[in-house]
Amino acid sequence: MKLKLAEKFASINGEGKKAGEPAVFIRFPGCNLKCTYCDTQWAIEENAWKEELSLDDLRDYLRETGINNITLTGGEPLLQKHINTVVKELLEDGYTIEIETNGSQDISKFDFYDYGNVSFTVDYKLPGSGQEGAMFMDNYNLLSLKDSVKFVVSNLEDLHKAHAIIDQYNLTELTTVYLSAAFSDIKNQEIVDYMIEHKLNGIKLQLQLHKYIWHPDTQGV
Numbered sequence: 001m002k003l004k005l006a007e008k009f010a011s012i013n014g015e016g017k018k019a020g021e022p023a024v025f026i027r028f029p030g031c032n033l034k035c036t037y038c039d040t041q042w043a044i045e046e047n048a049w050k051e052e053l054s055l056d057d058l059r060d061y062l063r064e065t066g067i068n069n070i071t072l073t074g075g076e077p078l079l080q081k082h083i084n085t086v087v088k089e090l091l092e093d094g095y096t097i098e099i100e101t102n103g104s105q106d107i108s109k110f111d112f113y114d115y116g117n118v119s120f121t122v123d124y125k126l127p128g129s130g131q132e133g134a135m136f137m138d139n140y141n142l143l144s145l146k147d148s149v150k151f152v153v154s155n156l157e158d159l160h161k162a163h164a165i166i167d168q169y170n171l172t173e174l175t176t177v178y179l180s181a182a183f184s185d186i187k188n189q190e191i192v193d194y195m196i197e198h199k200l201n202g203i204k205l206q207l208q209l210h211k212y213i214w215h216p217d218t219q220g221v
Contacts (some may be wrong), residue, residue, distance in 0.1 A: 013098075044085070072100065103136065107139050119147050
């Protein structure tokens with residue numbers, strides 16, 4: 001089995017429940033969506049891979065880093081043909097795995113979704129993304145408190161829609177909910193003002209730490 005990767009690197013988690021913790025990022029190429037604000041545009045094509053390695057090669061790399069947290073991202077990692085095998089093998093090695101998915105894929109198809117050391121960060125693509133119609137809403141029946149849902153906000157319309165979806169699916173009772181600004185499209189202060197005005201209890205503003213530590217366009221961080 002050979003895995004095609006867009007990149008792999010050790011850094012910190014810039015967002016999510018493990019924000020600020022060291023993590024190894026495994027970025028897979030290819031995505032079925034084309035969001036207006038995509039910050040990994042270079043990786044969304046299926047042929048955007050830069051290296052090919054075996055699962056054993058990947059294991060060797062992970063051991064060398066000495067880091068226990070792994071983030072599988074993309075592109076869309078759940079489109080990868082061998083993703084079931086990769087996740088289960090790495091879980092058996094004792095790693096903690098976070099899977100960042102764009103919200104369009106049915107996570108019930110993957111028989112590792114209820115394992116203890118794997119969690120999902122599921123995007124809900126708001127109108128500003130141009131991809132809202134691709135969302136697979138049944139995923140919310142499977143999420144738990146170890147998982148999270150992320151709303152990337154571009155404008156006031158997006159905030160209203162995020163609020164409606166959170167209420168409709170009672171997301172704050174099911175899982176962790178983040179609001180995150182589409183970088184340069186809306187100010188974080190505007191999101192905070194909305195959260196206070198609309199009493200969005202149990203919802204967290206998320207800052208992409210890596211975009212404050214490094215230049216927003218920097219790869220491999």
